[in-house]
Amino acid sequence: MQESNAFCDKGSVVTGTPEASLTYGYYPGCSAHATAQEYDASVKAVFGALGLKLVEIEDWNCCGASSAHNLSHNLSVGLPARNLALIEQSGLETVAPCAACYNRLRVAQEEIAAHPDEFGWLGEALGGPLQGNAVVRSPISIMVEDVGLERIAAHVKRPLMGLKVVSYYGCLLARPRSISELADTEHPYELDDIMRTLGAEPLTWSYAVDCCGGSLSISRSDVARRMTQTIVDAARATGAHAIITACPLCQTNLEMRQSGKGQAKMPALYFTEAMGLAFDLPDTDKWWKKHLVNPRPMLSKLGLVA
Amino acid sequence: MSARIGVFVCYCGLNISSTVDVEAVAEALKGYPDVVVSTTYKYMCSDPGQKLIGEAVAEHHLDRFIVAACTPNLHLRTYRTLGANLGLNPFQVEQANIREQCSWVHQSDRAAATAKAVEVIKAVVEQIRRDEPLTPGEAAITRRVLVIGGGLAGIQAALDIADAGYAVVLVEREPYLGGHMRRLSGTYLNFNAPPGLLEERIERVTHHPNIQVLTQSEVIALSGYLGNFEAKVIQHDGEQEEPYTFDAGAVIVATGYETLPLTRLPMYGGGAIPNVIDGLSFEAMLNPDGPTGGQVRRPSDGQIPQHVVWLQCAGAREPASTTEGVAYCSKVCCMTTAKQTLQYKALVPEGQATVFYMDIRSAGLGYDEVVQRAMQEEDVLYLRGKVSRLFERDGKVIVWGADTLSGLAVEVEADLVVLQTPMIPRHDAAQVAQLARLSQSADGFFAEAHVKMRPVETFTAGVFLAGTAQAPRDIPETVAQASAAASKVLGLFALPKLVLDPTIATVDPAICAGCGVCLEVCPYDARSIDPWAKVAVVNPALCQSCGACVVACPNKASRLINSRPDQVLAMVDAALESCWEGRHG
Amino acid sequence: MAEMDTTFLSEVNRLSGQHIETCYHCHTCTAGCPVSADMRYGPDRVIRLIELGEKARVLTTPDIWLCATCETCSARCPNGIDVAKVMDTLRHLSAAEGYRSPEPRILLFHHLYLAVVRFLGRSHEAIMLGLYKLRSLDLLSDMDSGLVLVLRGKIPILPRRIKGVAGVRQIFEAAARADKLAQGTDHARE
DSSP, X not given: OOOOGGGOOTTOEEOOSTTOOEEEEEOOOGGGGTTTHHHHHHHHHHHHHTTEEEEEOTTOOOOOHXXXXXXXXXXXXXXXXXXXXXXXXXXXXEEOOSHHHHHHHHHHHHHHHHOTTTTHHHHHHHTSOOOSOOOEEOHHHIIIIIIOHHHHHHHOSSOOTTOEEEEEOOSTTTSXXXXXXXXXXXXXXXXXXXXXXXXXXXXOOSOTTOOOOGGGTTTTHHXXXXXXHHHHHHHHHHTOSEEEESOHHHHHHHHHHSOOTTXXXXXXXXXXXXXXXXXXXXXXXXXXXXXXSOOHHHHHHTTSOO | OOOXXXXXEEOTXXXXXXXXXXXXXXXXXXXXTTXXXXXXXXXXXXXXXXXXXXXXXXXXXXXXXXXXXSOHHHXXXXXXXXXXXXXXXXXXXXXXXXXXXXXXXXXXXXXXXXXXXXXXXXXXXXXXXXXXXXXXXXXXXOOEEEEEOOSHHHHHHHHHHHHTTOEEEEEXXXXXXXXXXXXXXXXXXXOOOHHXXXXXXXXXXXXXXXXXXXXXXXXXXXXXXXXXXXXXXXXXXXXXXXXXXXXXXXXXXXXXXXXXXXXXXXXXXXXXXXXXXXXXHHHHHHSTTSTTTTOOOOTTXXXXXXXXXXXXXXXXXXXXXXXXXXXXXXXXXXXXXXXXXHHHHHHOTTOEEEEEESOOOOOSTTHHHHHHIIIIXXXXXXXXXXXXXXXEETTEEEEEEEETTTTEEEEEEESEEEEOOOEEEOTTHHHHHHHHTOOBOTTSSBOOSBTTTBSSBXXXXXXXXOGGGTSOOOHHHHHHHHHHHHHHHHHHHTSSSEEEOSOSEXXXXXXXXXXXXXXXXXXXXXXXXXXXXXXXXXXXXXXXXXXXXXXXXXXXXXXXXXXXXXXXXXXXXXXXXXXXXXXXX | OOOOOHHHHHHHHHHHTOOGGGOOOOOHHHHHOTTGGGSSSOHHHHHHHHXXXXXXXXXXXXXXXXXXXXXXXXXXXXXXXXXXXXXXXXHHHHHHTTOOOSOHHHHHHHHHHHHHHHHHSSOOHHHXXXXXXXXXXOOSTTHHHHHHHHHTTOSOOXXXXXXXXXXXXXXXXXXXXXXXXXXXXXXXXX
């Protein structure tokens, strides 16, 4: 049994090239050292390659995911609030690659700002009130807005020619609209833009922001299976080779819950993995090994891996 | 010469008398300086009431009288007319409001209400004592009307006025007349193609000796006032360089509507799905002069659609949604949908028509029967539920809706989807409003003077509204409203001259410094500075006696006729008399 | 027969911050809900039942637990009702007032997830899933994919506690107190 220490470092700092100019706080979320290790690794690798420094938020706690808001309104705000305080203290704009964490942190921030009286108890529990100025970003918007497609294009050494993909954002990155960084939450295009820049061919489909049922994956896997299958079937119908995603819950759910009856399963790649592959970064093989649906055969057939 | 004032206190049935002791009030006014007679009656505005006043005027040689009753807004004109008929100067007749501002609002304290009524009437006595006899002013009326907009409403109004013998200038932005109605393919209630209905009227308008039609034209300036407007129109046909200027006595605004653009409905495709069209586009398609020669076809491949789905309320009745719809109901879409389903079934009898609705608003004689015909005779499937979204799959449009009556979510595969979008104000409505001095409602439509009682007038005297520029409505309502606006204009033109209310603001030129502050505060643009005398002058046709200029004038040169400062101060003294003597009651 | 508990609507409105009575039952929420096929009523009819004061029926329906909080309903509601938030509120009320959940596994999952977070400051699949399997007696499902996850090294065995776990526990306690205050209920959680 493999202990995955290489990906579980606390307080890891990733430096890039000597001209590293921008530093972001890094909120990995609980899945980063568990079910989403390839996401964590690829985010760090890609940020590093682009000269962006990541400083992990010190002693962060679980954001509460779906369980907190399912059982307690105050807890669903309180758990992310502790992280918001830490982010404020760090003084850094912080990237939260996990869509659920991003969503919970931003929603909590909005709730506290909109109903300050309701959350007065937080001040005591946190040892001081929140300033309300923590900036939480998703990695998609950092790539598209801060880095820019031109700079990404400049790093592409191995264009992903022939790779057909559909971009899947899931529900947490798109809704509620007030916290989404996507320009159009019904028909988003950011991931398509990135994939096109990498040389891949993003295909049009209609399920980009539909829910995969991730929160029911363990407790009602039958429901999750149905929802996942709808998405995978739709992806397959376009002729895509893979689903590009930016949410650990979705990625795990899509790979775990799709039925393999009669056809090859469709891998779900994190968009940062695609970026790492296109940038020809060294550790990509380690990432493929982590998938439940191995993308290697598909990539090899397209001549994108040895 | 002192005045001889009559005071007539009205019971108004129980309206006043249940709170105010009317007899006591009349008694209290007897013996008040210059009050010669003070008496009561149950309904002063009635024939016997007016007869009573007439008799008193004759018997006591009154030269002015006050009726203490309801608000002057209701009956001042009645009593002034009575005064004139009795040989008095009508502007020496006043009405004291002891109902809306007394008995109705102080129902719990009879004694105090009665005392207040006395004070109010005494104040008005002080005013009337100092009232000067006045003669109404006059202004000429230009008997030509400017109609802005050559759609159905504009055409109807133009014909009504021209047929009565007056001149009409009809200005239309497009190169053709008829507006949106031209695009319609049928009407519910009778299915004759609207172009046919319109043709006859357009024919008459174009050849009418009294109507000057200016197409490809735009009104660029409108100044003046009721009976005396000046309009500038520019023609965009490249021939005429200079704007065409002319006078008009009235203006009818009939600029029509637009429909909600599909880009505001991203969950319904945002306008990017070829087989999702809006209601007007479906009309255009079925129009024999349209792109498909009157046949229903899918835009993507030209095939006949076997399953057409209509979505009512597409972007309407959304008061607080996160999409960009409008909050109001557009009124005509339910009927339009039913009509379109019948037209579709007539063209494609084996086709399936499905309608997603929230309510069916078929308020009109015979309207609901059209809808029932669709449901019962033509097997149009009506599903009660709003559609969550649309997307394409394998050449079809997938519709995710629901049916509340069964409680089930519903997925429908359509060949063609018709979004019944609401009417919205034109994108340039704000500019037209500024040009014609109109106000807009919260939704951007032009506002009428009173939503119930004055539906075709605006707050600018002489400017009237007709058609969908004011609110969503269908053809018969538009025609009716256009004729109503025309009748207002004809009523104006039938007068020999404009009679102007003389109780307006006036300027004492000896005191006026020509500073111009009053010009800025006047909401009716009724003032100007005389270029020679360098003092302010009042336009008697526009002044509404609001008094803002009186307040604003630093020199007290502006005053209201028959509400002069000496009058008002005397009224205040009378009203507060009891305060000097100590509290009563 | 409808229960007609008229206080239920105002309670839900207050706790969720919504105005449910502005719903005109267009059903857009149900139309777009990806889980509605598995629900008994669907979100729109749950809203209707709240209006009818059907407290027990609403708080014991599987619908509220099957809701995946994808917020499609909230995004599409023409009256701006945050239906997902109402669903959250119904879950809170159901759990806080001790109603038996018709989806005990879903409730169990959430409890255990949070219990682990309270203990460590972060979640930990191995402990959580282990406990879940034992308590739900759902021992055999997902054995295949579970094994694959373990083989890929995606289920770390050794738990790690954050330094500030005391602060996390404080938040749990303070939140529970705040919840009780808001709901005005003294019922212990399941």
